[in-house]
Amino acid sequence: MNSRVVGWMVALLVLLNVGGAASVLLSLGRGDWGGLGTLAWVLGLDVAGFWLLRQLRD
Numbered sequence: 001m002n003s004r005v006v007g008w009m010v011a012l013l014v015l016l017n018v019g020g021a022a023s024v025l026l027s028l029g030r031g032d033w034g035g036l037g038t039l040a041w042v043l044g045l046d047v048a049g050f051w052l053l054r055q056l057r058d
Contacts, residue, residue, distance in 0.1 A: 006056055013049045016042060 020042030027035025 002056060006053060009049060009053050013046065016045055
């Protein structure tokens with residue numbers, strides 16, 4: 001079961017990064033600097049996700 005949870009966490013992180021990158025690119029492409037807030041959230045969630053993955057592996 002643990003490997004299944006890790007697989008779902010990795011999939012969630014990948015999708016989060018793809019969606020966040022698209023959002024930032026589209027916002028900055030319009031000249032809207034609000035995309036930087038999205039970038040900060042994505043980076044924060046990445047840190048939390050990688051920490052959780054590390055905790056699951058130990």
